[in-house]
Structures are given as structure tokens and as C-alpha cells.
Amino acid sequence: MTDTARNPDSKAKAMKRLKKRRAADGRFRFYGLSAILTALGALAVLVITIGSQALSAATYHVVNYDITLDPAVIAPEGAGRPEDIGRNVEGFYGLVRDNLLETFPEAAEDRASRREVADFVTRLAVLPTAQMVAKQPELVGTRITLTAPLNDDLDLYLKGQGVRERKLDVGAIASIKGEAEGGYRVTGAGAFDAVVAAMAVAAADLPADAPEPSVLLTAGPSTGRLTEISAGSAHLELLTGKIRDFARLQSKARLIVALESERTISDQQIAWTLALKDMDRIDRVPRTTLLTNSDSTYPELAGGLAAIVGSLLTMLITALVAMPIGILAAVYLEEFAPKNRVTEFIEVNINNLAAVPSIVFGLLGAALYINFLGMPRSAPLVGGLVLALMTFPVVIIASRAALKAVPPSVRSGALAVGASQMQTVFHHVVPLAAPGILTGAILGMARALGESAPLLLIGMVAFVGDVPRSPTDESTVMPVLIFSWSNNAERAWEPLTSAMIIVLLAFLLLMNGLVVFLRRKYERRW
């Protein structure tokens, strides 16, 4: 102060320095904040994209079929035992198909239509009902409602994610002439103005020689295809339902730009789906099967149960192997081992081991466990051992850090009252380090839970339809299931993959939550 008083120049300099310092502080804060915001933004984008995808897979459409459990079909002569009923997929599926043909008599006309209507429901989708009836044989002969998931493409269509369409208003229809065979002529003053306009817009985006897009006209449960559309009249070819519905009920038109030949669902199937929906036979329900079903080649039946159980079994093996070995090795190295060349060498190699790419462990596992020791392929036992190899260096490093953090005064305190080295370590040091050790171990396990590459190499990528019952059963794990599903071509797998990712993330969050909980509960100050 006296300095500045004597020298006014130095006061100005000090102010300048202060300004500079404050500017530097501000810049640093800005960099820090923008780094955090960037990270948070990336996380938000990830969660939103995966979450919104997954949300569409969280529910799906199921169709109700009122069927009579005809004993002649369900439990024919010589196959009436409960286990036969439970296996009688063909019989139940036949009843469902008959129900559809009854609802849509026009489907019975030719083979192609019969196949199209049969596409509505996958054969295997009746299995849960068959097994339920097997458990309650008294149901045979009664009338029940069988619920089966809708075909995945139609499900996506109803969710507005598959085939895109534009819904268009149609004016009052004044007259309908003609008959079923040749189609009908529907007329009404300016009834199709909106349709004509929309088609003009659509045509502008298409090449000149592109075929006409489909236009469907729906009234209640009835749907037909429109052609030769002009402002006041169009040709209607009935796909399903009754022609008089169009006179009676308000009609709606749908413009589907994607060509029928390039879609996975036909106009006819759309018509039937709309009819079932109008009959209130389609419900949108939560897809609990994602957690209760095992993998399937049909997306509407596929679930992650086998992979979840596989992951849990694998983690169990990993935990049983990596945690004791890792923790005991850390305790020995940190508390007992003499500090010399050999332990230094071991230490360096453990650090190196933690940095080895996980796929290398997969190769090692395949060579050692499967080829040399003859353990079963694709089994959680081998997967767990491979992941244990990968995890235990992490456990060692984390545990050693936790042991190092225990203040030496605790050790000398125990030694001074005459505790042996062993008693000091196990009565005082390890309990104090336990939260840190467990944190490290669980984080290592969480990393292992999300690992897929090494497991691909030991064959855990095989299609597994059954829930593994023991660590030696064929199995897969969640990340590998996600990998397999994301490789599937059909569009329906995309939201399903996202949903499975969310399930995996939920498990990881659970483990990290456990870490936070253990920290809070057992972390002690000294």
C-alpha cells in the first residue's frame, strides 16, 4: 500500500494485473462450463435417441381371438395328455387362423390371401396359451380369448413408424354403383378433392413413370382400394367388409406413397388390420415379454430373459473368481509383500494387464478354457472366467488404491498394542478400505457386464432360445444380444434393440447406485 502511495504508476500496473487475472479466471470458468455442457449434451442426445426408440418398443399391439377350444383339434385321440396339449402349437394356430378366416371370409378365396391372413400371427405366439391350457385341461371345450402379438410390421404400421401414410378427408359420398366382381363407382360432388391434391403433391416427388400410389378408403370396418380418382368420382375395389358401410359411415382416405411391392405389408393386410382395430380387437399393451420371453427370430416374440439370466450367471462366475483373487492379491501386494524387483515387476504387469484390449482376453479364453481345458463353448462358466481375467487387474488396482488411502497411523496404532501384521491388516486396514475395495470391484464388474467383444470369441453369440439353468448351459449375455439384434435386418428390431440397451443401462445404473449406497453407508472418516 505504501508502495502504491509513493508510486502512482505501480497502482495502475497492479490494476492491470488484477484485470488480467480476473479475465483469466473468467476464461477458465467458461472453458470448464462448456466442457461440462458438451458432455451433458452428448449424454442427453444419447439418452433421448435411445430412449425415444425404446419407448416405441415398450408397448406393442396384440390381437384378441375368441376361439372355442375344440377337443378334436386341441386334444385329439391319442394326444390328449396335458404335455401333448402344451406342445400342440399346430392345433391352436389352426383355431386362430380359422377365426381370422371367419372374420374375413374373402381371405379364404385363394392361397395367397390365406397366407396373407396367416401372417397376422406367428405360429409360436400361441404357445403361452397352449401351455396355459395344458395346466388347466378343464378349459378344453370352452370358449376363451387368445391374445397374440400382432405381426411386427403391422405393429410398426399402427405405431406410425413402418409404412408412412397420409390420412385425408373425403366429402360425402352420394352414390355407389356396381358390384363386387367389377368393383364400384363411388361418386360425390368434390368428394375426392383432397385426395387428388395430395396425389399431385406426391407425384411431384416421384419419377414420371412411377406407378400410382395406393389410396385406401375406409369406412368403419370396411376398406377398399381407390383407383381412377378424379375430383368427383373414383373406382373402388372392396378389400374387406361391406360396401354399404361407405354409404352409411363417414369415410376416410389413406394415401400410401410407398409402392405395395416395396413394402413388407400389403394393402389387403392394412385393410384387415384397420378392420380388427375398428372391431376393438387390437389393444396396445406394455411389452412385458421383453423381460419374460427369450430370444426369437420373430421380433414380436423376442425378449431378453435368456440373455439377462446369462448375464447374471456370467457375472456370478466373474464375481466369485475376480473378487477374492483380486482383493487378496491387492492385500498381499500392498500390506505383506516385500518391496523388491519381483513385486515391482508384478505390479507393472498388473497395470499392463488392465490396459490389454478386452478382445485379447476372449482369444486367450477360447484357447485356454475351451481348447486346452475342454470347457463347454458358449457357457457362462467360460464367459465369467474370461471376464474375470479382464476384471481382476481392475479390482487389484482399485483395492490397492483403497488400501493406500488408509492412514498409516491406524496401522501403527494396531501394531503398538501388539497386534500382528495379519491382525492389523484384517482387523483394521481391510475394514477401513472395504468401501473403496467394493467400489472398485463393482465398477470392474459393471465394465464386465457391458462387455461383448471377448464373449463373441467364445461362442456366446449363438442364438439361445432357452433360459440357461446352470453356468455350463449354452447362453448369451445382454450386450451380445444387443449386438445380434442390431444386426437383424427387419425394422422392428431397431426399437427392440434400443429397449434392450435401456434394460442393460438399468442394470448398470443399479450397480453404480449400489456403489454410491455403499460409499454413503460405510465410508468412515478417521
Place this chain on the structure above:
Amino acid sequence: MDTSQGNPMMDDGLTLQRTKDGGPRIDCRNIKVFYGQAEAIHDVSMSFPDRAVTALIGPSGCGKSTFLRCLNRMNDTIENCRVEGKILMDGEDINDADVDPVLLRSRVGMVFQKPNPFPKSIYDNIAYGPRIHGLANGREDLDAIVEKSLRRAGLWDEVKDRLSAPGTGLSGGQQQRLCIARAIAVQPEVILMDEPCSALDPIATARIEELIDELRNRYCIVIVTHSMQQAARVSQRTAFFHLGNLVEMGDTGQIFTNPREKRTEDYITGRFG
């Protein structure tokens, strides 16, 4: 021993032996301590009488703690630390191969510079030692040991209602008395204290000093301190260390009023330190 004959320090020990019944509790002969190649203690011989407080004073880094740690073989736990010489406790060399350092430490308790109670309850802090040494027959016996130790450490009245509270929740002075009680609980014969008051406020320090004075009637106490007033207040014998050498040792009164060595005088009059 031939070498000890000409050593004036040993004479001191011998005088002591004549005046006190039972003789010196601990007798150190030609102690050298090395950290790797560096010699931290140079050929020190001295003895510690029973039922008396001996203070080790000297400037920081002169080897007081190092020497103190020889007495319960805590130096064994320090990597690359080596001790040479004989330390006789009741005539037995504590560095003998057949002496178990763990048992030795139950006979020679230690209190550290910074209070270091275990992060456990007050009760468990005291009970831990007796438990691992099997000193108590059953719960009641253990309770009695805990109470007796806490009473001796002058802490009983302050903590008797919260024995299950964590020891780390006590004040610094109480923690240090807890550590003293913990040392007492295993029934040691010797108690080593390494600057036990340096982390405490004056009131807590006074309390500990009082306690040391009471404990003197039962134990052989060796205390390292950097406070000469403290040494003068609590000890009967004082040893002055400098640069790893024992410069002078004698009755506390004599050291402070009539030091024989110039270096001792310089130190206690504050000319260096």
C-alpha cells in the same frame, strides 16, 4: 562390557541402578540405527529406570523418534531400517531371534504424536488389545479392564455414558487419553510416548502431563518432547540428543540447571533448536 566401562553415560546408568530398587528397566548398549546406508543414531548407550519418566529432548530430526521406536521394535515395520546393538529389557535382549516383536509390543506400549484411535467405538478401542492377547475371561472381565484402563487414563468420567460412541468423535485431548488407555489396557511395563502433546491445546496438554505424572508410579515411561518446559515438568531423567548422538543424560534438574555439555546449554537456553 569393556566398552561401557569407559563410557560416562553408562556410569550414569549405574548410579541410577544403585539408587533405585530393581535397577534399570531397559538398558541400551551401543545402539546404531541405519536407514539404508544413512546412520541416524550413532552408537548410543543409555538406560531407562522403572517407575520414572525419562524425557528425550533435542532438535527436530536428531533421532529421538527413531531411538524410541527401537524400544518396541517398531523400526522393524519400517522398510530398510536396521538396528544394531543390544537392548536389554529386564536382562533379556529384545532383538533376540526368539523374542516375538508382537509380544514385546504388548509389554511396551506406545502413544503417538497425533492421536490415532481406531475408527471404532470407545469401548472397542480399549478392548481390542486385551481381546487379541486373551487377557479377559469373558465379557465382565473385559468390561472391568476397559473401565480400569479408562479410569487410569482419567477419561472414565467423561466417556462412561457413551462407550459405544466412536472414539474418533472425541476431542483431541480426549483422543490422546483414549490412546493412553488403549496402551494401558494390555498391561504393559513400559510406555513410550512420541511427542504426545504436540497436537494438543495447552489445557489438554496439562491434563496429559498430570496423567503422565500419575502413571509414573506404575510404569517405566519414556517420552519424546520438543518442549523443554514439558520435559522439566514431567520427567525425572532427561537425555539430550543432537544429530543422532546422545549428548548428555542425567537427572532432569541437573540437565536444566547445570548442564555439563556446551551443546546442551545452548539448546536449553534456546540458542538453536
